[in-house]
Amino acid sequence: MDNIINELLPDKLSETGAGLPPGQQNEIFDRDASVYVMPAHFLADSQSSPNAKRFGLLILVGGFFLLAIFSVLAYYFLFKQKSIQSSLPAPAVEESSLTTEPPPAAPAIAPSDQSVPDGILATIGPETLSxxxxxxxxxxxxxxxxxxxxxxxxxxxxDILDADEDGLSDQEEVIFNTNPALSDTDGDAYSDGQEVSNLYNPGGNGKIGENPxxxxxxxxxxxxxxxxxxxxxxxxxxxxxxxxxxxxxxxxxxxxxxxxxxxxxxxxxxxxxxxxxxxxxxxxxxxxxxxxxxxxxxxxxxxxxxxxxxxxxxxxxxxxxxxxxxxxxxxxxxxxxxxxxxxx
Known part of the structure; x- marks a missing residue:
């Protein structure tokens, strides 16, 4: 027992009186401290069980690694998965898989003058009524x-006929009462087509509203x-x-x-x-x-x-x-x- 204490606590020898003559040692212990000695059977157990210490150390190390693994997994599932899901594009929905009711159609416009059968009203979209x-x-x-x-x-x-090449077809010349053989029917230095485009009367004076x-x-x-x-x-x-x-x-x-x-x-x-x-x-x-x-x-x-x-x-x-x-x-x-x- 004395050898173990001397090995573990070399720097405490002077404080406890270790190494002094037996009479002086007793004097120091009697004056300053009470010394408790471990029962011999405990000492015998610790000396005879080195495997128990190793086993305890393995349990501590294993527990540490398990805790680290669970911490990493918890972080991944709580934060990484959420981040991955938020960054993924929304899944495409096929028509055949829809189970909800279809979105409402554009609001119908009530007829004012005539009664029109359902489903044939022209609507604004890629196609109009033929x-x-x-x-x-x-x-x-x-x-x-x-x-x-x-x-x-x-x-x-x-395939458009425009005899005078004024920009108006020959059929349009009839509508505007202009001469299909003259590009400038009213002689104002502007072609008939230019005047119509700018909302002027191609067949005479004034704006387009003057045309009969x-x-x-x-x-x-x-x-x-x-x-x-x-x-x-x-x-x-x-x-x-x-x-x-x-x-x-x-x-x-x-x-x-x-x-x-x-x-x-x-x-x-x-x-x-x-x-x-x-x-x-x-x-x-x-x-x-x-x-x-x-x-x-x-x-x-x-x-x-x-x-x-x-x-x-x-x-x-x-x-x-x-x-x-x-x-x-x-x-x-x-x-x-x-x-x-x-x-x-």
Whole structure:
């Protein structure tokens, strides 16, 4: 026992009196401290059980590693998994897997003048009613479909007669009461086509409203208006919400109006409707009071007023024939206004 103490506590020898003669040692212990000695059987157990110490050490080390492993796993599942899930894109939902009710359709516009069968009202979108659909509106509904293709339209656009090359087709010259053999009928140094484009009368003095071949249509329900040929038939399919203006050869213009429920700018609505990211600059078109965007073929324009209350579609359907009335279509667009107008 004395040898163990001497080995473990060499720096304490002087304090306890170890190494002094026996008489002085007893004197120090008697004066300063009470000494307790471990019972011999405990000492014997500790000397005879080195394996127990190793086992205890292994338990401590193993417990430390288990704690470290559980800590890492807890951090991964609580924080890393959440981060990974938040960074993943939302899963695509297939139509066939949907179990909820479909989103509500665009609000229906109640007819004001005529009773129209359900499901055949023209709506603002990628397609408008074809002439065949218009003439087949019956109690059973419309059954016709447009068969116009891009190739048909490209061919038809090139097959336009313009004898005096003033920009107006020969058929349009008849509407405006201008001379198809003279590029400047009224002799004011501006071609007939230029005057129509700028809303001036190509057949005489004044603005386009002075031309006897035109009528200004005023839609009192929604306070909009535009010019169209007086010799064409105007049909109100759903009050002032949907108009068809038909030429004698069955080509026609169509104007459809609906509320802009989302108060969207025209480019926002266009991107959402046609799922496009970029829009070509030459498709944008604006006039006083509204902003618009053409479809690629330039035969349909979508517009919204500056207050974003309404969405309007103005479309030209040549029915697979030559585009004789492109300037009439452009006139309807350029003259289209919201609010008060004199018709000039």
């Amino acid at each position: 002439q065949e659909e218009v003439v087949n509106i019956t109690e059973e509904g419309a059954t016709g479909e447009s068969t116009t293709t891009a190739a048909d339209m490209a061919t038809a656009a090139d 071949g035109l009528i200004f249509y005023r839609a009192t329900s929604f306070d909009y208006g535009f010019f169209y040929p007086g010799g064409w038939e105007l049909s109100r399919i759903d009050g002032d919400n949907s108009l068809i203006i038909t030429a004698p050869d069955k080509q026609f213009l169509q104007i459809v109006l609906q509320p802009n429920s989302g108060r969207l700018a025209i480019d926002e609505w266009y991107r959402d409707q046609f799922t496009v990211d970029t829009i070509s600059a030459d498709l944008f078109y604006a006039r006083d009071g509204w902003d618009g965007l053409f479809l690629e073929d330039k035969l349909t324009l979508y517009l919204t007023d500056k207050n974003r209350e309404y969405l309007v579609a103005i479309a030209y359907n040549p029915n697979n024939t030559a585009h004789h009335f492109k300037n009439i279509y452009q006139l309807a667009i350029n003259s289209f206004i919201f609010g008060d107008a004199s018709g000039n």
